[in-house]
Amino acid sequence: MKTNAFVRLAAGVAVAALMIAGCSQEGGNKATVKPALVQKDGTTHFEVDGKPFLMFTGELHNSTSTSESYMESIGVWEQMKYGNFNTVIASCSWDVIEDEPGHYNFTSVDHVIRNARKNGLKVVMIWFASWKNGNSTYAPSYIKRDPVKYPLVETQDGGHLNVLSAFCQESMEADKKAYVALMQHIKEIDPDYTVIMMQVENEMGILGSVRDFSPAAQKAWEGQVPADLMQYLSAHKGKLFPELEKVWGENGYKMSGTWEEVFGKSHTKADDLLTDYPYYTEEIFQAYHYAKYVNEITAAGKVAHDIPMYVNNWLRQPGMINPGQFPSGSPLPEVIDVWRAAAPAVDFTAPDIYINEYEWVLSQFALSGNPIFIPECRVDVSKALYAYGEYDALGFAPFGFDGAQNASGAYSADFENLGKCYAILSGMDQMIIQNYGSDKLRGLRVTEENASPSVEMGNYILTARSSVRNQRAINYGQGAAQMARENAQLAAASQQQAQSGALILQTSPDEFYIVGINVSFSFASKNANGPRILTDAIEEGTFANGKWVPGRRLNGDENRVGINGVGAVRVVLYPSTVTAQGR
Ligand code: DGJ
Helix, strand or coil, X not given: CCCCHHHHHHHHCXXXXXXXXXXXXXXXXXXXXXXXXXEECCEEEEEECCEECCEECCECCCCHHHCHHHHHHCCHHHHHHHCCCCEEEEEEEXXXXXEECCEECXXXXXXXXXXXXXXXXXXXXXXXXEEECCCCCCCCHHHHCCCCCCCEEEXXXXXXXXXXXXXXXXXXXXXXXXXXXXXXXHHHHCCCCCEEEEEEEECCCECCCCCCCCHHHHHHHHCECCHHHHHHHHXXXXXXXXXXXXXXXXXXXXXXXXXHHHHCCCCCCCCCCCCCCCCHHHHHHHXXXXXXXXHHHHHHHHHHCCCCEEEEEECCECCECCECCECECCCCHHHHHHHHHHCCCCCEEEXXXXXXXXXXXXXXXXXXXXXXXXXXXXXXXXXXXXXXHHHCCCEECCECHHHCECCCCCECHHHHHHHHHHHHHHHCHHHHHHCCCCXXXXXXXXXXXXXXXXXXXXXEEEEEEXXXXXXXXXXXXXXXXXXXXXXXXXXXXXXXXXXXXXXXXXXXXXXXXXXXXXXXXXXXXXXXXXXXXXXXXXXXXXXXCCEEEEEEECCHHHCCEEEEEEEEEEEEEEECCCCCCCC
16 A cells, blocks of 8 residues: 555655765766665655666576676576666675685676676676575685584574574674675776665575574573664654564563563464564564674675665565574564664665565565565566555566576566566656655556455546456357357466556546556546546557657547556546446
8 A cells, every 4th residue: 555655754764874875976087976765755766877766677596697608698688678677686696706715706796797887787786695595505615614613503402504693703704804895896897886786695584493592692692682772662662563562562661681571482373474473582683683794794885885785585474484484584574673773784675575465565564664676576567567656666676587588589478578567667767756755656456365456546546457357359240159269268368467457657637647467447536426437538658758659549449448468558537427327
């Protein structure tokens, strides 16, 4: 649900460490402007090259960017051009750049930046380092092979997981040193800010245990809740994530004590993804220590090269809601306050969304003014449109798009659709951004749970349905059997094209532009006894350089607002005096 501007304004001030960047002259004669997250109209805007920017992007598979020749061989740069990307999310692996202790080789970074620049693309770079997907497989060899100096997480029964312990100062220092070297290097070779943002670590947290039981962790668990966290909680009392507010309140809003004294002994029974937080005190404890570790790395990286830096998440999943079943300590909404207290250098936290509860995930991540960026998702245009339209998203990215071509070079239908969607949105990006923070921009998705979502905009209610399901064979005089066959084919097509949704922009009281996928609309007055709403004009078209480029004017047999596949329409509505349904 779109939050109103007032709520956003109130919440937006809580966003951690948002900065307005200044100009620099590092690129020789060329004036360059740092990419920056900026608070405006009660929402967060991303500015690149001094202008508001929407990321139309996708994330490469984990190993792709380690080899320039591999990237060339699969034609990934051409693919991004074809898909109308303006940004690529590529990774930098710690074990690749630090082949020997303190010796850094940035070849795997240089070619990504060079080729992105050549292809007119920006880069979001992921730092695969101490943790990736709740594991530590990207640590350099000298760290992996020395668990005495760089200890691993210990489980309750004394076993070890392949996860570096967040309680180890040496691991953090080594990660920080390498990250600073990386950021210094990027600063040197990238004066025009091809790299616009960094993701620090990847889906961190402990997989396989609710918390770390190593001696250092145990000591911290038995100790006092640190003062910086207590101060943050006290300063934000009444505005904390609801479950955090609840457990702190239930335990008497104590201002000091051990973790279990302040937040209580966790309950362990859990059924409901949306409402249950089992082992919550352990999750809070672990989140605090991951955040501290990552804050040091991020803050030092920003001193070297000050661009926005975020963290991402492996989400709680249906049937997997105990911390440890998802990475415990991950910067999830239920511990966002803990992360903000302990990691002020981190700009925001982002969901990787592979679960069906898409709308719920966005609502949770946006609760306290955290900007929405989806660095990993399945390719689904309805999800992209919903994120930009309803949540002022900075960007949306399907994961592993570089697998979207088959052996003969054809792209998947989903990738084709994404490319068409990015093309239309690119042509109207500034119009979209100008309406961030306003109810003149909305998004909706048709789902199994909600087959006819609606939004109120101005005097109207716009209701969406899947257009594919609405299609019926046209009777040109063929027999009933033929009609039945055609209807069955259309029904089968609707199964394949379940993606349905739209972004809606209201440009005057009666005029709307709708970018959609497999969607049709009906219109009503917002007043229950209001007039019947009819269409004055419907036009297909697209946007180029901020201008509407009309295609067919739709009327007669096509007199309906419907988009099959990906497309855009302009519709003008009017309140009519018609009272009866005609033929
Ligand atoms: C989530 C991770 O963040 C990605 O790096 C990748 O491993 C995907 N899962 C694979 O689905």
